[in-house]
Amino acid sequence: MGFAICALFFLRFWRTTRDHLFLGFALAFFLLGVGQALLGLSIVPEEERSFLYLFRLVAFVIIIVSIWRKNGETGRG
Template sequence: MSVPITPVEGLIAGALAAGFLIAGLFFLKFWRRTRDRLFLAFAAAFGLLAVGNALPVLLGTPHEERGGIYLFRLAAFVLIIVAVLGKNLRPRT
């Protein structure tokens, strides 16, 4: 039995997606100012998190069938980890 998305869950998911997009836009603004790749990676990661939150609501995916959508979160967190490691392991000039 699949459980549909309730209106409250849709509202919360939309608010989270909007918050992730706003955070991504802030990081994009910082990247434009500094051209630091870390900010660009954070902007992309927050964009992926926003897509990961909005996609189940937009597609009407039941709770049981959201396994593939979590790959967006995984990609976002891997992107953040790689960016932080790249920033800290890079030789300073």
């Protein structure tokens, strides 16, 4: 639930600023929330849950790419 609140928080900032950094963070927190919800609600044995951690991997890649793009924009301007 906390990840969903963070996603909505960053989505609100994206709507006012149209800064892609906030959109990336909102998407990443949404994916983290989905991953945690699936992890908590799944009845899959622990040995077979490793595919659920791909949500975390994708979320962290989105955060890294968003920060990288934002730093590239400020360097050019």
